[in-house]
Each structure stands twice: as structure tokens, then as C-alpha cells.
Amino acid sequence: MTTPSRLQVVVQEIIDETQDIRSFDLRAADGQSLPAFDAGAHVDVYAPGGYVRQYSLCNDPTETGRYVIAVKREPNGRGGSAAMHGSVKAGDLLEISAPRNHFALEPGSAPVLLVGGGIGMTPLMAMVETLLARGIDFDLALFVRGRAFLPFAERLGRPQLASHMRLHFDDADEPEKIDLAQLLGEVDGRHLYLCGPDGFMKAVRSHSAHWPTDQVHVEHFAASREEASEGEIRQFAVILAQSGKELVVPADKSILDVLRVHGIEVPTSCEEGVCGTCVTNYSDGEPDHRDFCLSPRERKNKLALCCSRAFSSSLRIDL
Numbered sequence: 210m211t212t213p214s215r216l217q218v219v220v221q222e223i224i225d226e227t228q229d230i231r232s233f234d235l236r237a238a239d240g241q242s243l244p245a246f247d248a249g250a251h252v253d254v255y256a257p258g259g260y261v262r263q264y265s266l267c268n269d270p271t272e273t274g275r276y277v278i279a280v281k282r283e284p285n286g287r288g289g290s291a292a293m294h295g296s297v298k299a300g301d302l303l304e305i306s307a308p309r310n311h312f313a314l315e316p317g318s319a320p321v322l323l324v325g326g327g328i329g330m331t332p333l334m335a336m337v338e339t340l341l342a343r344g345i346d347f348d349l350a351l352f353v354r355g356r357a358f359l360p361f362a363e364r365l366g367r368p369q370l371a372s373h374m375r376l377h378f379d380d381a382d383e384p385e386k387i388d389l390a391q392l393l394g395e396v397d398g399r400h401l402y403l404c405g406p407d408g409f410m411k412a413v414r415s416h417s418a419h420w421p422t423d424q425v426h427v428e429h430f431a432a433s434r435e436e437a438s439e440g441e442i443r444q445f446a447v448i449l450a451q452s453g454k455e456l457v458v459p460a461d462k463s464i465l466d467v468l469r470v471h472g473i474e475v476p477t478s479c480e481e482g483v484c485g486t487c488v489t490n491y492s493d494g495e496p497d498h499r500d501f502c503l504s505p506r507e508r509k510n511k512l513a514l515c516c517s518r519a520f521s522s523s524l525r526i527d528l
């Protein structure tokens with residue numbers, strides 16, 4: 210794994226938002242301001258035990274002095290969330306990457322529908338602040354297991370959010386349920402921003418299949434192999450634009466693997482198409498995109514080297 214540039218932060222405060230979600234208030238270790246970010250951005254967090262995980266920034270992007278992330282403890286996870294919950298204390302130093310954003314709000318003033326499932330609400334929390342500041346019409350629909358599982362209760366309880374927000378509790382009776390067909394029935398020029406667990410995303414995607422693709426913006430937590438691609442896995446070639454070199458990518462290797470074998474280092478983090486660290490421009494060929502971070506528009510000239518393959522016999526990449 211190649212390391213992108215890192216920032217040192219100190220954990221200023223940890224808040225138990227719910228029984229299994231903690232928020233972490235991170236400040237620059239040198240006391241300076243942190244790099245600016247836009248709503249939808251995430252950082253890689255280098256957690257104790259060697260885990261690297263991506264967490265969305267959920268505070269107001271106008272706050273230049275801190276990043277706030279929220280971490281749900283996943284008892285059956287791969288260890289990253291357990292390390293964040295079990296080993297990180299207030300006052301600890303952590304390393305993180307600079308913010309990256311593959312889930313940014315579109316420019317303009319089109320109305321917005323934000324739909325979040327569980328911990329998937331985190332990037333939407335930053336979006337809410339930006340939309341309020343810009344005076345853009347928006348609705349926020351949050352789906353959680355029950356009222357006790359709703360994080361950020363104080364922020365969500367602000368009076369200025371009351372007319373924008375709808376809550377769905379799995380364990381409640383009507384009217385504390387949201388009908389997805391009704392919520393997503395009318396497009397009305399709106400942009401949909403969606404983040405949540407796989408099953409929830411699938412349900413929302415199936416009810417929003419009639420939405421124009423460039424008005425649907427999705428953020429995945431982790432790679433879902435099932436959704437990645439139906440394309441056949443076969444050999445293809447990458448042509449390096451700067452040198453003209455042609456490298457063969459066998460069916461059992463990624464572009465990234467082949468670049469490494471040839472001594473070409475590319476910054477990476479998740480290596481499963483989620484974080485966007487390895488995204489690179491291409492100019493020729495038809496990629497079989499297997500990432501979870503690029504929008505349809507970005508996919509026209511960018512691909513993720515860690516997971517993308519090719520429908521064409523070759524791809525010309527900007528390296």
C-alpha cells in the first residue's frame with residue numbers, strides 16, 4: 210500500500226452519539242488550521258493496529274479548525290471500527306490523509322434530496338450545513354433502526370431543520386416510517402444524494418431507477434463485490450501516455466499490480482474502489498469501471514487503478 214500525504218491530528222473529544230456510534234473531534238496536532246474541505250469529503254484514518262479506514266467528514270465545512278468523523282462499531286467488521294472504539298482516547302495522536310471528495314454537491318441551485326441509512330448519514334450532515342448556508346431547497350430523509358440509534362440528535366433537532374427533515378424508524382409504527390416509492394416518486398429536477406449500507410442502497414436505487422443518472426450521487430462505505438460489475442474478467446493492455454509503454458494486465462491481476470511489478474508507484478489506500486486515492490485520467494479505451502467512488506460524469510475520463518478493468522483490448526492511462 211502506497212501512502213498518500215498524511216496529517217497529524219489530536220483527538221480533542223470523543224462523544225458517544227448512540228450505543229454503537231462514536232464521533233471524534235480531530236484537531237491539527239500543531240494547533241494550526243486543517244486543509245479546507247467541501248461537504249461530502251472523507252479522510253483516510255490510520256487507526257491503531259495498522260487499519261486504514263475511510264470516514265466522511267460530518268461537521269460544517271466552514272469550520273477550518275477541526276474535522277469531525279463518526280464511527281459505528283461493527284462487531285462483525287474487519288477490525289477498523291473496533292480499533293477506533295476500543296483503542297482511541299481523547300488526547301491521542303492519529304494520522305489521517307488530507308480530505309478527498311467523490312461525493313460533492315453539484316454546483317447550482319437545483320433542489321436536493323438527501324437520503325441516508327444509519328451511519329450513512331455522516332456525509333449528509335456536512336451537506337445540510339452547506340445547503341442551509343446557500344439557501345438551497347432540500348429534504349433530508351434519514352432511516353435508522355430506532356430513535357435510540359439516531360446520532361447527532363442535537364444538530365438534527367435544530368429548529369431550522371424541522372421543515373426539511375423526515376425520520377424513519379424501523380421499530381416504529383406509522384407515521385414514523387417513510388415510504389420509499391413515495392419519497393422517490395417525483396424527480397422534479399432534484400439531485401439525489403444517497404449513502405448507507407448495501408441493502409438499503411439497493412432498495413433506494415431500485416425505487417429511484419427512473420431518476421436521470423447524472424442527478425443521482427452515491428457514496429458507498431465499502432466495496433460490494435455483487436454490485437461491482439457483470440463484465441467478464443479477461444486480459445487487456447494499459448498504455449502509459451507519458452512513455453508510450455504498453456503493459457499487459459492478466460485476468461488475475463489488477464492494473465495496480467502490474468504497475469507495481471514495473472516499479473510504477475501510485476498512491477493507494479483502500480485498494481477496493483472505495484476511497485478514490487488511485488483515481489487517474491484515461492484518454493482511450495472503454496474501462497469496465499468497478500469502483501464505488503466515481504460519478505457517471507467522472508467515469509468519462511477517470512478510472513480507479515486498483516479495481517477497474519477494460520471492455521476494450523487496451524486503455525491509455527495518464528501516467
Ligand code: FES
Binds near residue numbers: 479488513
Ligand atoms: S485505492 Fe481506494 S479507490 Fe483505489
